[in-house]
Amino acid sequence: MSYPLFPLNTVLFPGCILDLQIFEARYLDMVSACMKRGEGFGVVTILEGREVGEAASRFSALGCEALIRDFQQRSNGLLGIRVEGGRRFRVGEIEVQADQLTLAAVDWLDEPDDAPLLAEHADLAALLAALAEHPLVAGLAMGGVVAGQQALANQLAYLLPFATEQKLQLLQLDDPLRRLGQVQVLLDQLQGEMTA
Numbered sequence: 001m002s003y004p005l006f007p008l009n010t011v012l013f014p015g016c017i018l019d020l021q022i023f024e025a026r027y028l029d030m031v032s033a034c035m036k037r038g039e040g041f042g043v044v045t046i047l048e049g050r051e052v053g054e055a056a057s058r059f060s061a062l063g064c065e066a067l068i069r070d071f072q073q074r075s076n077g078l079l080g081i082r083v084e085g086g087r088r089f090r091v092g093e094i095e096v097q098a099d100q101l102t103l104a105a106v107d108w109l110d111e112p113d114d115a116p117l118l119a120e121h122a123d124l125a126a127l128l129a130a131l132a133e134h135p136l137v138a139g140l141a142m143g144g145v146v147a148g149q150q151a152l153a154n155q156l157a158y159l160l161p162f163a164t165e166q167k168l169q170l171l172q173l174d175d176p177l178r179r180l181g182q183v184q185v186l187l188d189q190l191q192g193e194m195t196a
Contacts, residue, residue, distance in 0.1 A: 002095065002103035004030045004041045005063065011167035012043040012064040013154040014085045014111070017140040022079040026101040031068065031081060040067040040086055042106060045168060060168055061091050063106070085154070087111065088171065112174060114148035121180060124152060127187075131159050149176035156183045161190070 006027065012018055022028055034041050043066045048058035065086030074080045092105035117125060125146070132143025137159060146152045157170040157179065166186055173179040 003106045005044050005102040005104050007044050007046045007059045009046050011045050012085045013158040015154050016085045016158040018083050020081050026099040040065045064088050114150040153179035162186050
């Protein structure tokens with residue numbers, strides 16, 4: 001099956017919210033087709049190239065399904081959509097259409113069962129609750145109280161200012177406990193850099 005890809009300068013995680021402004025014909029057509037079929041599209045991270053114009057020359061081999069949750073016409077006349085991260089996938093064979101829309105064969109990755117938060121996650125859970133107070137995060141209706149390790153790991157990995165490469169490494173980790181451990185390591189490094 002050919003799955004439409006939307007290469008962006010961001011890393012989308014399952015359960016996380018992303019607002020997009022759609023103005024290129026290829027993506028307007030893609031969004032319209034996805035909405036008619038009740039399906040999502042794939043967000044992959046651009047490694048080389050740009051979001052606008054020709055298809056990105058290089059993007060991540062791992063991506064996240066984007067499920068359209070809402071849409072509206074923006075005040076500037078452009079289409080705004082809100083998507084939620086769904087399943088993770090690995091990109092297989094790629095085909096770039098004449099309109100520069102990238103299609104790919106994708107292999108869906110299995111998600112492990114979620115596990116409840118542990119006492120050792122209290123600081124990370126408190127950080128996510130604090131992030132929820134930020135206007136940009138509140139605008140996405142993210143942050144706050146989460147029930148499991150998966151949501152905590154994904155939201156922190158998505159919201160914290162880690163480098164793109166670090167976020168992609170986090171997205172690759174299947175085990176939420178390992179992802180949380182790595183988030184803590186990166187957070188310690190980030191705090192170390194700020195105090196240095």
